[in-house]
Amino acid sequence: MMLIRLLTFTVLAFTLAPVTWAYDLLYTAKIDPDTKLARVELALSGKDIPSKLSINLSSGRYKDLKSNDPLEIKGDKAIWRPKGRKGKLSYSFIIDNQRSNGGYDSRITQDWAILRSDKLIAPISATSRGRSNARLKLEMPNDWSSALPYPKIESNFYQLSDPTRRFVRPKGWMIVGKIGSRQDIIAGTDTRISGPKDENIRRQDILAFLNWNLPELKKIFPLFPEHLLIVTADDPMWRGGLSGTRSLFMHADRPLISGNRTSSMIHELVHVGTGIHGDDQSDWIVEGLAEFYSLEILRRTGGISETRYEEAMDKLAQWGKKAPTLLVKRSSGPVTARAASVMLELDKEIRKSSDGKASIDDVARELASTRGEVTLERFRKLSERAAGQPVKTLALENLTSKEP
Incomplete structure (x- = not known):
């Protein structure tokens, strides 16, 4: 919460400060x-x-x-x-x-x-x-x-x-x-x-x-x-x-909500909200967050039930098994599906490690505050800060093995 207030103050201060145009x-x-x-x-x-x-x-x-x-x-x-x-x-x-x-x-x-x-x-x-x-x-x-x-x-x-x-x-x-x-x-x-x-x-x-x-x-x-x-x-x-x-x-x-219950509209809105892009091996983070929230937002707003949410996540996990690694230049299809499953597990781990005081929301919010390029190293550091300890979900073997 303190970070949000600081960021908001910074934006307001910049907005209210007089601007001197050079040309x-x-x-x-x-x-x-x-x-x-x-x-x-x-x-x-x-x-x-x-x-x-x-x-x-x-x-x-x-x-x-x-x-x-x-x-x-x-x-x-x-x-x-x-x-x-x-x-x-x-x-x-x-x-x-x-x-x-x-x-x-x-x-x-x-x-x-x-x-x-x-x-x-x-x-x-x-x-x-x-x-x-x-x-x-x-x-x-x-x-x-x-x-x-x-x-x-x-x-x-x-x-x-x-x-x-x-x-x-x-x-x-x-x-x-x-x-x-x-x-x-x-x-x-x-x-x-x-x-x-x-x-x-x-x-x-x-x-x-x-x-x-x-x-x-x-x-x-x-x-x-x-x-x-x-x-x-x-x-x-x-x-x-x-x-x-x-x-x-x-x-x-x-469709605003697809047959698999994800939402392309929310997916793209997450991209607008974060403004991030990955390096040569981190596009899965960008796309995985967007796909995860395309379901998570609908669950939170009541657009889909808890049961439908779990079914949709299970289907993404099954599809993601076709991706042997997440560390590719461009994420699509099975890679994005597997990445969404990783985000779900990461959210669970952060919530458990922090006794419910933090979640993947804190990680996504921090990424969006600076925008720009995201790397696995930075994503792992932000996740560990939120969890208060190392996170097993982002261990390299969990990102490159055939079974997510």
Whole structure:
């Protein structure tokens, strides 16, 4: 509890402290459904604009880079060196991106576009002495509107923020076009469900599901974002869920609770709440926590009974036997199922060792407080701190043997 109060105080202190901007940074994106491109411009102004910006072009979706200032392009990298107190750079971004299974994780049609704003704006590292006042302006057909997980300055104009970075880029999912939305304040989070009009999208059902489960999730992750955007659409978008900063995408055909009683929606919300990623052998921690809580949250809110919960966990344990090790680069299928079983056993061990004073919630909350990369070593240390002693569940033989 003391940690939660300290973290909350730190966030409030940062929020309330006066911010001194070193320079203005305006992103303008003109989205064109005819060419399926977005023409993006970065405009810098102020006495302390960055002297050098390194732009990552490795995705192959950025082309036609132009600037009146020195611009050097070498392979997958561009170096831009603005001069004076103003600078502009522009490029075209290819919106459509099709995954290997045929579905799209970025798509534009004549009526709408769904994409990640952190793809729209190329990855950039900047050499600068101060913080940017960053904003994003969208230019689109007259009958289009937009939804992003940021506060609006005015229509299609957003104030960006990222306390961890001085050079701020937009992050998370976005949708523009002829769209329909439902919005509510849920446990203090400004929540919006958006999707293309005239598609079979259950916006109100999703809002009701979140009203039911998000408050419980926020008890574990008190630093959950103040803005949450859920973008949903039908085919040809990818038939699954993908989390992003303050946002997630979920295919319209995905059930809120699956036949095996897990919830893809809660799974992705846990990713939003934790903001963690694993190293080359720790993705199972990230995915295992999300899958564990996709059941655990439903159990706590009464969405599934204790009996159904135990049956679902047993099925995950059986499926997880097909994974000989958890220490793989990417967790999916049996690995994630086995990882969820490990989380359940870890929770039991922590509760028993601490006489019920701690649980896996304390470990997950600590990870979410710092976000970033998680390793097995750090996860084990946090678990042992919560338990007050070494934990057997995370012994290496329990993570790599054929029987979890």
